[in-house]
Amino acid sequence: MHYVPAALGVALLWGAQPIIHKHLLATFHPQTMMLLGTTFYLVCLGAYTAYSWKVIKSDLPKITWRHLAWAALASVAGGFLAQVLYLYALSKHPSHLVMPLIYSSPVFTLLLGYLLLKEKISLRAAVGVVLIIAGIIVVALHKEPPPPPRDPLGVD
Numbered sequence: 001m002h003y004v005p006a007a008l009g010v011a012l013l014w015g016a017q018p019i020i021h022k023h024l025l026a027t028f029h030p031q032t033m034m035l036l037g038t039t040f041y042l043v044c045l046g047a048y049t050a051y052s053w054k055v056i057k058s059d060l061p062k063i064t065w066r067h068l069a070w071a072a073l074a075s076v077a078g079g080f081l082a083q084v085l086y087l088y089a090l091s092k093h094p095s096h097l098v099m100p101l102i103y104s105s106p107v108f109t110l111l112l113g114y115l116l117l118k119e120k121i122s123l124r125a126a127v128g129v130v131l132i133i134a135g136i137i138v139v140a141l142h143k144e145p146p147p148p149p150r151d152p153l154g155v156d
Contacts, residue, residue, distance in 0.1 A: 014103075018095045021087065030087035037083075100139040107132050 024033055049056060089098045107129050113119040 015099075018090055018099050021090055022095045025087070025091045030084070030091050033087055034083060097139060101136060104132055104136050107136075 021033060024036075028036070086098075086102060089102070110121060110125055110129050114121050
C-alpha cells in the first residue's frame with residue numbers, strides 16, 4: 001500500500017492539468033499548447049536527466065533497436081497522438097465530460113494486460129472495470145440543460 005500516496009499525487013496532478021489546459025485553450029490553439037507543454041517538459045526532462053545521470057548511464061549499454069522501437073511506439077501513440085486527441089477533445093467540450101472518458105484507460109489496461117501479457121484478472125479488478133464502464137455510460141449520456149428561455153420583451 002506504499003504506492004497509494006504516489007498514485008493519489010498523480011491523480012491530483014492529472015486532475016488539475018485539464019483545468020489548466022482548458023483555461024489556456026480559451027486563448028491558444030491546441031497546437032500552440034502542445035508546443036508550450038513540450039518545451040516545459042523538455043526543460044524538466046533535462047534537469048531530471050542531469051539529476052539521474054548515473055542510473056541512466058548504466059542503462060544506456062542495454063538499449064537495443066527493439067527497445068527503441070517499443071519506446072518510439074509508446075511515445076508516438078501514448079504520448080503525441082494521445083496528446084493531440086486530448087487537446088482537441090478538451091478544446092471542443094467541457095472538461096468534466098471529457099476527462100472521465102479519457103481516464104477510462106484502466107479498462108483498456110486490464111484488457112490489454114490480459115491479452116498481451118497474460119496477466120490474471122481478479123474479481124476485484126473485474127468489478128472495478130464494470131464500475132468504470134458504468135461511470136463512462138453515465139457521463140456519456142449526460143446532456144447539458146438548455147439555457148433558460150429569454151423574455152421576448154427583454155425584461156429579465
